[in-house]
Amino acid sequence: MERREGISKLLGRELYIDDVPMDRGLWGATVRSPSPRGRIREVRFSPDVNWDEFVVVDHRDIPGENHVWLIESDQPVLAADSVRHVHEPVVLLAHHSREMVHRAVRSVEVIVDPAPPVLDFRLPPGADGIQHGTDNVFSHIVIRKGDVDAALADAPVVIEGTYETGAQEHVYLENQGMVAWIDGDVVVVKGSLQCPYYVHAALTHGLGRAEDRVRVIQSPTGGGFGGKEEYPSVLALHVALLALKAGAPVKMIYDRPEDMAATTKRHPAWIRHRTGVDLDGRLLAQAVEVVFDGGAYVTLSPVVLSRGLIHAGGPYACDNVRIDGRAVLTNSVPFGAFRGFGAPQTIFAVERQMDKIAEELGMDPVELRRMNLIREGQSTATGQIIRDGADRLEVLDRALDLSAYREKQEEHARFNAAHEDLRRGVGLSTYFHGAGFTGGxxxxxxxxxxxxxxxxxxxxxxxxxxxxxxxxxxxxxxxxxxxxxxxxxxxxxxxxxxxxxxxxxxxxxxxxxxxxxxxxxxxxxxxxxxxxxxxxxxxxxxxxxxxxxxxxxxxxxxxxxxYEPPPGTSWDEDSYRGDAYGAFAWGACVVEVEVDLRTLGTRVLDVVAVQEVGKVLNELLARGQIQGGVVQAIGWALMEECVWSDGAMVNNQLTNYMIPTSDDVPPIRVDFLEAPYAHGTGGAKGIGELPVDGPAPAVAAAIEAATGTHPRVIPVTPERLMELYDGA
Amino acid sequence: MRVLMPDTLEEAYGMLAAEPLTPVAGGTDLLAHWPGNHDARKRAYLDLSGVSGLRFMHWGDEALTLGGLTTYSDVIWDSRVVEEFPLLADAGGQVGSIQIQARGTWAGNIANGSPAADGVPVLMAYDAVVVLGSEEGDQEVLLADFYLGYKKMRLRAHQLIRAIRLPRREYDFQRFVKVGARNAQAITKIGVALTRSEERWRVVVNSMAPTVRRCPALEAMLDEDRPVSGPEDLLTAIREDLAPIDDIRSTAAYREKTLARVLYFDLKGVCPSFA
The missing domain is CATH 3.30.365.10 (Aldehyde oxidase/xanthine dehydrogenase, molybdopterin binding domain)
Incomplete structure (x- = not known):
């Protein structure tokens, strides 16, 4: 079957929002906070600009509630008297000239009396840093199964490890962009977005309008990856406020530096594992602490945390589990939805922990996983009993076979002995991903x-x-x-x-x-x-x-x-027990790398990703999802690093924020196992996010095999690996 | 914004003598910073792309001369250059993307003055001479002496880089190594061009000082066959020659160590003094 919009995209005929002509409309732009935290003393408009030509909007122009409707009502549409992060929107401008409006942004000065910012989410905030509740904690969730403390006390071996993952920028090809106009008594917003009804709800609240006086239309969208889940609500409110005040259509298109600096990223994470095992490697207890950097406002952090925690134990059976996680405030641009939604972070940690356990027990990491992978009838950390007909061991074995994992290990031993400045290694991960919304x-x-x-x-x-x-x-x-x-x-x-x-x-x-x-x-x-x-x-x-x-x-x-829930499922939000998802998809990934000992740069030589996603409905699209997810995860593992200053990204250009090129990824070999899911379309389970979960820990494990270092922090940039290698 | 578009070199010289203009050849450096750079829109530009007779490769008995508008692609796809000056093709093929290579010029790379310029180290390692033209006539400057500091060079406002001359010599060692954050389309973190001709080394490094520069201390170590038993033995000379910094692309420590390792491993089989 032909891809529906394929030809128009191929021929450049697809009209993205910036391609839609604007004959009689205005261009909008945003004046942002220069400071991570403080009270706004003054907004100064330069006398060198004729402001009569401009439409100017600030918080006083908001007809409804000055917050972006989401889980909590803490994020202002436009800052009123204080700011909590650099790039926080304060004033909006519109003008008939795109050039003029962007130039005018630099003629508005937001003067902030600074307050001490909280910039490191791993450290407890000082008393003068508290900005949310009594402790800056946006959300605190604990998953409990069995008796972890007793099991840890009785375990013959207890292994500890700490892991960190960095922020990640979505780098959708099409930047954020929206147009708003007034049609009779209806405000219409059209733009690049994933969730029309989220935007609709944000507009009805922020503009104080009835539901039938707000209309949201999605324009062809050039990539999202979660970056167009909650953020478009902010931009939609801005462009609608300008259009209402101007009484004319207004278009706002972020350029790449503004998009990268001002919009959400994947949550940075700090994760500590204490795992009790017996001498054969069987998991007896998993105690996991998780901290996510939420940034300046709550946005979606509680639900990202929730999904992260549910996946934090990995696809393994363990009778005693405690997963204790918090999402905390920092004075950074808010972190948000990103493909995987918290799970890639926690799966990175648990997979690296499995490798650490294997090493300390002198076990093969494959056999350790084989022993502990969930069998039919066993349960996850939330007590969800898995009985889906999927063969998780077969997923693992297929990945080992396809990648020639064992043969590669032998080959690498010979290769490494023969080369003075090159090292090869192979790494593995096993993982899972729950599809659909969590719990209820x-x-x-x-x-x-x-x-x-x-x-x-x-x-x-x-x-x-x-x-x-x-x-x-x-x-x-x-x-x-x-x-x-x-x-x-x-x-x-x-x-x-x-x-x-x-x-x-x-x-x-x-x-x-x-x-x-x-x-x-x-x-x-x-x-x-x-x-x-x-x-x-x-x-x-x-x-x-x-x-x-x-x-x-x-x-x-x-x-x-x-929608009706599958029969027999139950979830208790208070105790975090029960069926967290209708279905889990299962994956195993093998990555082969070569490390250049001159530069400590890592080149990925081969990737095999095998997954069980229920019935595959369209194999070409499914392969595309897997390959794209793997590339995104390789970038996160090796090179994608946000450089921060005062909680703002300062490498906010594509020349300095590196994503993999086609020369940085090998052909990605994909295979599927199929165990049809009775309650999914034609037996299908979810597929979009699973592929991002596995590659990062497998890359780190391969680097470990190649170099003898123990990467616990990603991205494993050459700079970071050189420190590990020289320290080793 | 004003753009002047001369057809001949003489016309271009006249325009440059009359007012301050920013010369543009391929336009690739200008384009990269265009969207956010509002000051760039106020300047006046001299578009050289229509000037005839500036895009050539001329082989003389003594030298190969590249024209002021000769692109990376012109060189990459020329088998004679690839044979006699292989580093030009190596470096040219690692500049930006294929689109950049098709438009970007060697002279523009020199004149832009970026410390991270990928075209400059190999030219310098081949002892290139920059031919500066103006209404007053030609002036020749050794590329190794061309840079005075960050974005400062021996190029006066009325002068254009008309040609680049590379002496033809026998080389018994030539190598260019670019270390970037990924395999393609990356700005260099550390780059080094190495040549040896008649027992004399040229070591030219980019991205580790305010300008691309030759490294006299390293060259002396190699010329004098001083013993090197590991990468760390090169660090003193590296620190003498260069001044790397921590920036958003890398760290000073990484740059120093990596340059030392690249030199050590790549010269180990070449220099008998490397153990």
């Missing part, structure tokens, strides 16, 4: 998908789930056409416009195919049932639709479905 999240979302028949017999699919490069349009077309026996061209996917599509939830959490795809299947069945014959398919169905419209002039034949 999907029930709470209560997503709805719709399908509508057209008089010519075609079917339109209406959801709020969006295409951002991952293939939503194609897979939704495939799901609808296959379930109705129609040709792909008989299926139309509606634009994600809140005036037309129901709220099927955000395009996040690996939920699009597994959760929303299933709703589309059910909505299709609902529509067919209305024709009186549930077996209608293909040309017969088309004919029946045409006939229906002949008989029902002015009517609409449609179908709808609302």
């Amino acid at each position: 999240g999907e029930v709470h979302l209560s997503s709805v998908a719709k399908v509508e028949a057209r008089p010519d017999g075609r079917i339109e699919v209406l959801t709020s789930n969006i295409e951002m490069g991952q293939g939503t349009l194609t897979i939704f077309t495939q799901i609808a056409s296959e379930s109705l026996g129609l040709e792909p061209d008989d299926v139309v996917i509606a634009e994600a416009d809140t005036f037309r599509v129901p709220n099927s939830g955000p395009t996040v959490a690996s939920r699009t195919v597994m959760v929303v795809g299933r709703l589309i299947e059910k909505a299709c069945a609902d529509l067919v049932a209305k024709l009186g014959d549930s077996d209608l398919r293909g040309p017969d169905l088309k004919q029946a639709i045409v006939d229906w419209y002949r008989k029902h002039s002015g009517g609409v034949l449609d179908g709808a479905a609302r």
Whole structure:
């Protein structure tokens, strides 16, 4: 099946938001805080600029509540009297000239009386640093299973390790951008975003408008990776405020330096493990402490933390587990959603800890994992019993076979002996990822998908789930056409416009195919049932639709479905016990590296990623998801490093924030095992985030095998590795 | 913003003599900083791309001469250059991206004056001479003497780099090593060009001082066959020759150590004094 938007992207015909012409509109720009923390004493407008030409908006122009609607109401739309991070938005400007408005930003000075900032999330804040509650802790969650203290006390061996992961920038190809205009009494915002209804809710709250007086439309979106999950709500509020005050359309497009400096990143993490094992390597107790840097405001940190903690024990069976995690405030740009949503951080730590355990016990890391991987009927840290028919050992063995893991180890011993300045090594990780919202999240979302028949017999699919490069349009077309026996061209996917599509939830959490795809299947069945014959398919169905419209002039034949949780699942939010996710996908990754001892630079020679994701619905798209995720994880593991000053990223250009090029990644070999999931579309589980979880620890393990160093902090830049190597 | 577009070299010299202009050849350095650089839009530019007769490679008996508009690609794809001056192709092929290599010029790389310039170390290691043209006539400066400090050079406002001349010699060792944060499209953290001709070494390093520069202390160690038993034996000379800093791309310590290791491992089989 052809990719739906493929040709228009290939030919450059796809109109991203910055490509939409703006004839009579204004350009917006943002004046930001220069300071990490303090009270705003004055906002000074330079007398050298004729401000009458500009539309100027500050916090006094906000008709609704001055906060960005999300989990908590702490983040202002525009700072009123104090700031909590560098680049915090304070004033908005609009002008008919794009050039002039950007120049004018430099003519507005925000003068801040500084207060001491909190910049290191690993340290407890001093009394003068408290800015949230009594301790700057945004969220504190503890997962408990069995009796960890007793098990640690009785364990023959207790192994400790501390691990750290850095922030990561999304580097979506298309920067953040939005247009707003007024249509009668409706504020319309169109732009690059993942979650139309998040933006819609933020606008109704911030603008103080009724739901039907706010309309949000997604424009073709050039990548998101979580970076367009919550941040677009901020930009949408800004552009709408300017448009309301100007009474004209306003466009705001961040350039790359502004985008990298002012928007969210992956949460930096500090994680400590204490693991009790018996002499054979069986896990007896896992005590895990997790700290995530939340940045200046709560945003999504509590839910990122939650997912991180649920995955912090790894895909292993252990009877005694305590995972204690906090997300804390610093005076940095807020950290936010990023593909994997906390799990890549905690999985990096547990996988490195498994390698440490293996080394200290003198065990093979493969055998240690094989012994502890969850078997059917065993349970995760939250007590979720796994009985999904997936063979986690087979996933591991397939990765070992495909990568020739054992043969490579022997080959490397010979290679390393023959080379003075090159070292090769191979590393492994096993991991899992829960798909969909955590716990009762999907029930709470209560997503709805719709399908509508057209008089010519075609079917339109209406959801709020969006295409951002991952293939939503194609897979939704495939799901609808296959379930109705129609040709792909008989299926139309509606634009994600809140005036037309129901709220099927955000395009996040690996939920699009597994959760929303299933709703589309059910909505299709609902529509067919209305024709009186549930077996209608293909040309017969088309004919029946045409006939229906002949008989029902002015009517609409449609179908709808609302989310229902899989039977027998239960989750208790207070105790953090139960079925955290409808399904987990399982993975194993083998990475081979070569380290140049002259530069301590690491080159990835080979990657094998094997996963069990339920039924693979579209193998080409699925492989693309895995390969892209692996590349993103290799970048995070080796080179992607945010350089900070006063809580602001200072290497905010693509020349100085390095992501891998095609010359930095080898062909990535992907294989799937399939154990169909009864409650996912056609047996599918989630796939989007799993591939980011495994490669980083496998890269670190391969470097360890190559060099004898013990990387516990990523990215393992050459600078960091040289310190480890020379210190070793 | 004003852009002047001369057709001939004489016309260009005249325009340069009349007012301060920023010469532009391939435009790659200008473009990289264009979006956020509002001051760049106020300047006046001299667009050299239409000047005829400036893009050439001329082989004389004594020297190869590159024109002021000769690009990296021109050199990379020329088999004769690859054979006789292989480091030009090595370095040119590691500058920016393929698009940059197609537009970027050797003369522009010199005139931009970046300490991280990838084209300059290899030219300097081949003892290149910069030919500066103006209404007053030509002036020749050895590239090794061209830089005076960070972005400061022996190039007056009315002069253009008209050509670059490389003496033709026999070399028995030539190497260029670029260390960047990734394998392609990276700004150099440490770069070194090494040549040996008639028992004399040239060691030229970029990204480790305010300018690309030759390293006399290292060259003396090599010329005099002083014993080197490990990378650390090179550190004193490296510190004498260079002044690396901590910046957003790397650290001074990493740069020093890595240069020492690259020199040690790459010269070990070449210099008998390296144990």
